[in-house]
Amino acid sequence: MTFLKSLSLLFVRRIAFSAPLIIGASFLSFGILRLGSSNPAILVAGPQADAETINRIGEELGLTKPFLEQYFMYLQKLLSGDWGTSWISGLPVLTDLFGRIPPTLELLGFGLSLGVLGGVTLGFLSAKKQGKFLDSVTKSMSLVGVSMPIFWIGLLFISVFTFNFRFFPPPLGRLGLFDIAPEKVTGLYTIDSLIAGDFGLFLKSIHYLLLPALTIAVVSGSQILKQSRASTLELLNSEGVRFYKSQGMSTFKINKMILQLASPTIFTTIAMTTIYALAGSALVELIFSWGGLGQWGLSAITSLDYAVVQAYVLTLAIASAIIFLILDIFVALVDKRKLQ
Amino acid sequence: MKKRFVNKLFLILPLAVIFSTVGSVPSQSAEADTVFTIAAQDIPLAFDSDILTPGGQQIIPQLFEPLVEFGYGRPNSTGARSIDVEKIGARLASSWSKNAAGTKWVFNLRSGIKSNFGNTFSAADVKWSWDKSIAQGRTGNFLRNISNVKELKVISKSKIEFTLDKPNAFFIQVLALNTPAIYDSVQMKKVATVSDPWGLIWLKTNAAGFGPYMIDTYQAGTQIVLKTNPNYYRAKPYFTKVIYRSVPEASNRAQLLNSGDVDWAEGLTFDQISRVNSNARNIVRSTDGNLQVRLVMNPKFKPFDDVRVRQAINYAIDKAVIGKAVFKGYGQEMIGPVPSGFECSIKTTTYKVDYTKAKQLLAAAGYPDGVSVKLLYSEYSIWDPEVALQVQQELKKANVTVELEKITNASIISRSAVTTRDMPFFVLFEQTQIPDAGYSLGLTSIPTGAANRGGYNNPSFTAGVDAANNISDESGQKLSVKRCPMLSTLQQTHVDEAPWAYLWRPGAHFAMKKQIQGWVWRSDNAPRWVDLKRVN
Numbered sequence: 001m002t003f004l005k006s007l008s009l010l011f012v013r014r015i016a017f018s019a020p021l022i023i024g025a026s027f028l029s030f031g032i033l034r035l036g037s038s039n040p041a042i043l044v045a046g047p048q049a050d051a052e053t054i055n056r057i058g059e060e061l062g063l064t065k066p067f068l069e070q071y072f073m074y075l076q077k078l079l080s081g082d083w084g085t086s087w088i089s090g091l092p093v094l095t096d097l098f099g100r101i102p103p104t105l106e107l108l109g110f111g112l113s114l115g116v117l118g119g120v121t122l123g124f125l126s127a128k129k130q131g132k133f134l135d136s137v138t139k140s141m142s143l144v145g146v147s148m149p150i151f152w153i154g155l156l157f158i159s160v161f162t163f164n165f166r167f168f169p170p171p172l173g174r175l176g177l178f179d180i181a182p183e184k185v186t187g188l189y190t191i192d193s194l195i196a197g198d199f200g201l202f203l204k205s206i207h208y209l210l211l212p213a214l215t216i217a218v219v220s221g222s223q224i225l226k227q228s229r230a231s232t233l234e235l236l237n238s239e240g241v242r243f244y245k246s247q248g249m250s251t252f253k254i255n256k257m258i259l260q261l262a263s264p265t266i267f268t269t270i271a272m273t274t275i276y277a278l279a280g281s282a283l284v285e286l287i288f289s290w291g292g293l294g295q296w297g298l299s300a301i302t303s304l305d306y307a308v309v310q311a312y313v314l315t316l317a318i319a320s321a322i323i324f325l326i327l328d329i330f331v332a333l334v335d336k337r338k339l340q
Numbered sequence: 341m342k343k344r345f346v347n348k349l350f351l352i353l354p355l356a357v358i359f360s361t362v363g364s365v366p367s368q369s370a371e372a373d374t375v376f377t378i379a380a381q382d383i384p385l386a387f388d389s390d391i392l393t394p395g396g397q398q399i400i401p402q403l404f405e406p407l408v409e410f411g412y413g414r415p416n417s418t419g420a421r422s423i424d425v426e427k428i429g430a431r432l433a434s435s436w437s438k439n440a441a442g443t444k445w446v447f448n449l450r451s452g453i454k455s456n457f458g459n460t461f462s463a464a465d466v467k468w469s470w471d472k473s474i475a476q477g478r479t480g481n482f483l484r485n486i487s488n489v490k491e492l493k494v495i496s497k498s499k500i501e502f503t504l505d506k507p508n509a510f511f512i513q514v515l516a517l518n519t520p521a522i523y524d525s526v527q528m529k530k531v532a533t534v535s536d537p538w539g540l541i542w543l544k545t546n547a548a549g550f551g552p553y554m555i556d557t558y559q560a561g562t563q564i565v566l567k568t569n570p571n572y573y574r575a576k577p578y579f580t581k582v583i584y585r586s587v588p589e590a591s592n593r594a595q596l597l598n599s600g601d602v603d604w605a606e607g608l609t610f611d612q613i614s615r616v617n618s619n620a621r622n623i624v625r626s627t628d629g630n631l632q633v634r635l636v637m638n639p640k641f642k643p644f645d646d647v648r649v650r651q652a653i654n655y656a657i658d659k660a661v662i663g664k665a666v667f668k669g670y671g672q673e674m675i676g677p678v679p680s681g682f683e684c685s686i687k688t689t690t691y692k693v694d695y696t697k698a699k700q701l702l703a704a705a706g707y708p709d710g711v712s713v714k715l716l717y718s719e720y721s722i723w724d725p726e727v728a729l730q731v732q733q734e735l736k737k738a739n740v741t742v743e744l745e746k747i748t749n750a751s752i753i754s755r756s757a758v759t760t761r762d763m764p765f766f767v768l769f770e771q772t773q774i775p776d777a778g779y780s781l782g783l784t785s786i787p788t789g790a791a792n793r794g795g796y797n798n799p800s801f802t803a804g805v806d807a808a809n810n811i812s813d814e815s816g817q818k819l820s821v822k823r824c825p826m827l828s829t830l831q832q833t834h835v836d837e838a839p840w841a842y843l844w845r846p847g848a849h850f851a852m853k854k855q856i857q858g859w860v861w862r863s864d865n866a867p868r869w870v871d872l873k874r875v876n
Contacts, residue, residue, distance in 0.1 A: 037752040046391065046478040047757035048790045053477055068717055089385040089560060090544050094561070112438075141864055157593065165593050170601045171592050173562060176601070177377050177583045289587045291562035299561070299588075301721070303394075304750035 001157030007332060009121025014328050018321035026078070027318035029310050030071050035284050039063070040306055044087045074210045074310070083314075086300075101315075103174060104292035105336065108274075108281055110209055111216025115277075118269055119221035124259065125230025125241075127236060138225060145222025150280045154215040154287040161211060168211040173289040175208055199328075212288040216281060220273040227269035231262035264331045271327040347549075373874060376579040376856075380591040381607040383561055383586045387547040388540060389521035390478040393658060398606070398866045399584065402566060404521035404549035407433040407447060407466065408512060412860055420625040420850075422861040425683075425775045432522060432550060441732055443508035449498045454571035455524035456547075463500040466552075467492050469523035472538045480520035482790045484610045486782050487514040489809065507812030509819055510776045517773055524548035531787025552577050552870040562586055563840045566869075578624030578873035586817035590722065597622055597851055603874075604867075609722050610668035616851045627861040628672070630679050633769045634793035635715070635725060635841035636756075641764035643713065648705040650838035654691040656738030657696035657731060663844055666726040672845040677785060677834040679845060684824040685775040691842065698738035710739025716766040717744065718752040724767050727843065731767070756793030768793060773863045777827045778809040785834060796839035804830045841861070 041058035042049065049057075056066050062073055077084070083093040101229045126138040145153075161167045169176060175187055182192035182201055189205035244254055248305055282294025289295075297312030299305075382394035388479060389400050411427025433447040453461040470492050473480025482605045504511060528763040531539040545558055552574070553566040566582040587593045594612035597605040599618050601657040608616060616626040627674040634732075637644040637653065642649055659673045675756035717728035725746070732742040747755075755763050770791050772780040784791045807827055808826040813819045835842070 003414065020829070036748075036751060038751040039760065040754075042754040042757045042760060043750055046476075047753055048482045049757070049759070050477065051759045086385075090541060091560075099560070124796070155589075158592065159595070163599055170596050170599065171589070172379075172585055172587065172596070172601070177585060178372070256493050286588045287592070289562075289585070291586065291590070293560070295562060302749055304748055304754075 001127040002090060003066065003336070004134040007329065010332055011325070011327060013324045018325065020312065021321055022317045023075075026314050027071065029313035030074060031067075033306050033309060034067060036304065038304055040087060045139065052135060054258055063096065078314075083311050086308050087304050088300075088303055088305050089281060089318065090294060090310075093178055093307045094309065095290070097293070099187070100291070100296045102288055102292075104278075104281060104294060106174075106188045106190060106209065107212055107279055107285070108216065111213035111281075112220055112270075112274055112277055114213055114217035115219075115221035115273070116224055118217060119224025120228045120266060122221075122229075124232050124255075126225070127229045127232035128238075138229070139175075142222040142225040142229075145218045148219075150219045151213060151283040151287055153218055154212070154284050157211055158287065166288065169208055171211075171288045173208070173291055175204060179204055181239055212284050212290060215284050215288075216277055219280065220277045220335075223273045228262065228266050231265045232258055235261055260334065263334050267327055267330050267334075271323050274323050278316060278319055327330065329337075331338065348784060366539065372578045373876075374578065376604070376869060376872065376874075378582065378584045378603045378604045378606065379587040379596045379601040380584045381586075381588070381590075381593075383559075383564055384586065385560060386540075386544045387555070388478045388520040388543045390473050391540075392479070395584075397864055399564060399566070400521060400867055401518045401551070401656070401862075401866050402531075402553040402582070403547045403555070403863065404518050404523070405432050407431060407449075407515040407522065408436075410513070410516050410862070416627060418624075418626050420627050421860060422530045422627050423775070423863060425513060425863075428516065432466075433515075436512075438812075442511075443504045445502045445504070445511065446495065447500050447502070447792065449500065450573065451498055453550055453573045455527065455550050456569045456571060457524055457527040458571060459520075459524045460471045461524075461528040461549075461550055461562065462497040463494040464497070465522055465525045466500050467494050468528065469520045469522045472523070472528075472622055476575055477537060479790070483514050483517065483519060485788070486779065486809070487511045492787045503679065506810040509809050509811050510774050510779045513774045513776060513779070522550060534869070552868075553582065556581070574870075576697060577870040578867055579791075594851075597853070600853070601857055603851075607722065608849075608851055610666075610670050610846075610849075613670065613723055613851060614668060614755075614851050617620050621854055622851060623854045623856075624849050624851045625859055625861075626670070626749035626847055626849045628681050629861065629865065630682075630771050630773075630775060630847065630863055631769050631846050632674055632679060632842075632864075633721075633767070633844045633846060634674065635731060635843065636763070636766050637839055637841065638761065638764050638794040639797075639839060640795055641712050642760075643705065644764055645708065646705040647837055648701040649707070650725060650841075651691075651713065652698040652701035652705070652738060652840045653735065653740065654838050655694045655701065656740060656767065656841065657841055658693040659843055660693075661734060662730045664725060665730050666723050667844055667846050670849060674842040674845050675749045676831050678777045678780045678827075678831055679772065679775070680781065682777050684827040685830045688832065688835045690835050690858050691838075696736045698740075702739065710741060712741040712743065713765050714743045714745055716752065716763050718749045718768075720731045720752055721769050722748045723846065724769075725741050727767050731843075742757075758790065758792075761793065761795040763794075766793075771865060772862075775863050777831070778805065780856050781827070781830055781834070782809055783802065785839070793797045794839055798833070798835075798837060801830060801833055801837075806834075 001212060041054045043065055045053045047059050062070050071206060086096060087093055089096060117180060122138045126135045129135050158171050162170055175181060180190060182196045185192050185195050190202060193201035193205055240252060282298050285292045285295040286298060300308035361596045363377050375490050380395060387403060395460060409431045410423035410425055411429050413424040415421045418850050432450055434450045436445060436447045437444045449463055474484060488504040488506045488508040490503045493501045495501050528539045531542035537569035543584040547555055548557060552569055552572045554569045556565040558564050565587045587596060589699040590607060590609055590612060593605040594608050594616055596602045597616055612622050616622050633789045637650045639645050663671060675684050676688045715728055715731060719725060719726045728744050732744055735742050738823050756768065770784055772783055773857060783789045784794050786792060786805050787797050804826060808823050809857050811823060848865055850859060853876060854871055855874045857875045858873050859867055
């Protein structure tokens with residue numbers, strides 16, 4: 001079987017495995033919301049509405065139908081591209097959703113890049129310098145990053161770096177009060193400002209992005225650092241590496257080999273961390289007034305905005321499935337045995 | 341060598357970009373003096389005065405103009421002024437008259453007023469706006485019902501007549517509110533569709549009104565920028581632009597005000613209020629306000645169906661403890677169902693903390709060994725979780741075991757709606773937008789009251805409230821002379837029947853830069869930005 005064919009098969013297989021995950025997530029979010037004791041028809045109609053109005057709205061929302069029928073109606077609409085309407089904003093959920101994805105993507109992309117870069121590098125160096133000063137420092141750093149809640153790190157960073165030292169701008173979101181957002185092309189301010197040729201705005205958007213991204217980087221990077229250090233150490237102490245060393249293989253080649261061999265484990269950790277960060281970024285968004293997907297989801301949970309909560313959970317499930325798919329392909333590319 | 345240099349360059353360049361931004365906190369622009377910046381709790385998701393989404397109560401009064409307005413009282417010791425409900429001034433209406441029975445009111449409207457869309461204000465706008473509220477069946481319709489409005493008739497472009505089916509003691513005050521807001525009906529009709537005859541979808545992101553400000557830019561969930569309405573008929577506002585930015589975390593809002601990054605911070609905790617106030621460049625302006633924090637006991641459910649249990653709960657709570665622990669000494673004890681300070685409100689000393697008396701009442705009600713109850717609470721207001729916890733501790737002293745259950749904000753609102761009211765015991769504050777004792781009781785304590793969340797229902801009490809409200813000053817005598825004795829009796833009945841545990845009035849506290857002057861407390865707890873100016 002050719003490599004490409006095997007890869008395609010893996011791709012199809014993974015997508016088939018993802019379907020139950022996504023359907024399961026949609027069922028759970030749909031079911032849990034309906035377990036609550038509040039009536040969304042009242043929330044739509046307003047607390048002063050009469051019974052007739054509430055019943056009419058309940059029927060319009062399909063709330064009077066049996067649970068399973070409601071769920072299948074929801075699935076049917078979902079597949080036809082209708083993700084429902086927010087009862088608060090009155091807008092189609094997909095419109096809101098597409099507006100909320102770019103801020104989160106920009107924050108997570110930047111934060112995770114920093115986390116991966118720092119985590120892998122420091123983990124590798126720490127293992128190489130086991131027992132030395134650098135190792136002690138990185139181990140302590142990862143312990144702090146792993147054990148502290150993300151919102152607390154965010155608040156601490158804001159208090160110290162923003163309000164005490166004024167290194168970073170206040171937590172007012174993606175740009176300052178007096179800044180005008182670049183014309184929307186991708187929705188990512190860093191990219192859009194460059195497309196607009198406004199380098200000053202680009203720097204500003206980086207400036208506002210840096211602290212929330214660092215918050216994500218510290219938490220995600222710590223996990224990656226821990227795993228990267230452990231994998232590197234295991235390989236460094238393996239018979240194979242010791243054999244190559246005794247044969248006089250250059251340090252560069254050995255390091256390269258170690259990184260290659262450790263990469264499936266590290267990639268898996270990165271994938272898991274990305275999924276955690278996706279969920280955890282909601283709190284970071286809240287603290288930094290970021291206005292992204294997570295903040296939107298949290299606010300919808302408090303206000304019981306069914307359609308939005310369902311869309312939020314479904315988006316997280318789809319994103320997780322995509323991340324796992326990418327991981328599998330990546331691992332297969334590194335270790336071709338996985339394709340068999 | 342060259343390769344290494346290129347590699348290093350790849351590493352150094354991004355770092356250089358990142359670090360060049362660090363430490364270079366941007367300064368405010370030169371226009372900042374006439375720009376008013378607010379760290380807001382929430383950004384509204386619609387500009388419909390009948391569908392108030394979080395943040396909407398702050399924005400809507402800036403966009404619309406009422407027919408009449410409350411006058412201003414004298415400044416208090418903190419320099420804060422409040423509205424004076426007795427003084428009614430002209431706004432969109434220049435003058436008005438009524439018949440002897442108080443059932444027909446004719447308003448003469450100002451001429452030449454234009455909306456932010458340039459359309460001229462007329463009686464048709466008032467009629468359209470009230471029709472919209474009535475059709476929606478929400479807040480505006482409640483206000484219409486409680487003020488006995490039967491119909492509106494356009495007499496001419498500049499004259500509108502309100503017919504009431506009975507006289508009403510606070511009808512004119514209702515017109516000082518922004519619900520129903522007065523819309524530019526010409527513009528609204530343009531955006532209305534067959535399926536959306538009142539243009540509610542358009543109102544999700546737009547507004548057409550006669551108020552001092554208009555929407556400049558709107559980013560849902562993030563920020564709204566208002567600018568002055570160029571057609572505004574009164575003096576131009578000092579602030580030409582208002583930036584209302586969502587900062588969901590309360591501690592950040594407080595720090596932003598302390599650091600001087602914003603002019604105004606909303607929704608601070610009492611600890612934060614103290615800290616902000618201790619900063620020399622800030623000030624917290626306070627008034628008694630109209631908020632009432634209470635425990636609602638629904639008489640439909642056991643054990644609250646027995647008045648002695650409800651009274652026992654009142655005796656078993658030391659309000660001073662709650663005031664100190666939760667409200668950090670801000671505010672005052674709640675001494676009856678109507679906020680003290682409202683005309684005709686009474687001061688009752690019925691429930692002084694007395695654990696023995698509470699136990700006796702419980703025993704008499706058939707609970708000699710105490711009783712177990714579940715208290716529902718949410719985060720609808722910042723203090724609710726702490727109040728619930730303190731109440732749990734207090735009631736323990738009278739052998740009342742309280743199990744706490746936290747529910748979502750949306751649940752507490754939907755479950756206390758007029759058609760549901762299925763929570764036996766819960767924490768929820770109330771605010772009475774018309775500072776009138778009769779209105780307050782009609783809102784909170786009769787079956788049709790939109791905020792009678794515990795379903796208190798005493799037919800003779802309801803009849804008494806109706807009698808006190810459906811009254812007019814036909815004899816030329818001051819209305820309160822006739823109403824106050826009636827309302828006092830009703831309040832005492834309420835206290836005796838104890839459908840609530842009367843806890844605390846936290847007051848109204850607004851944190852701003854000291855430079856910001858002109859603030860007046862209004863009963864919707866929303867400042868009017870047109871009142872404000874910066875004094876350097």
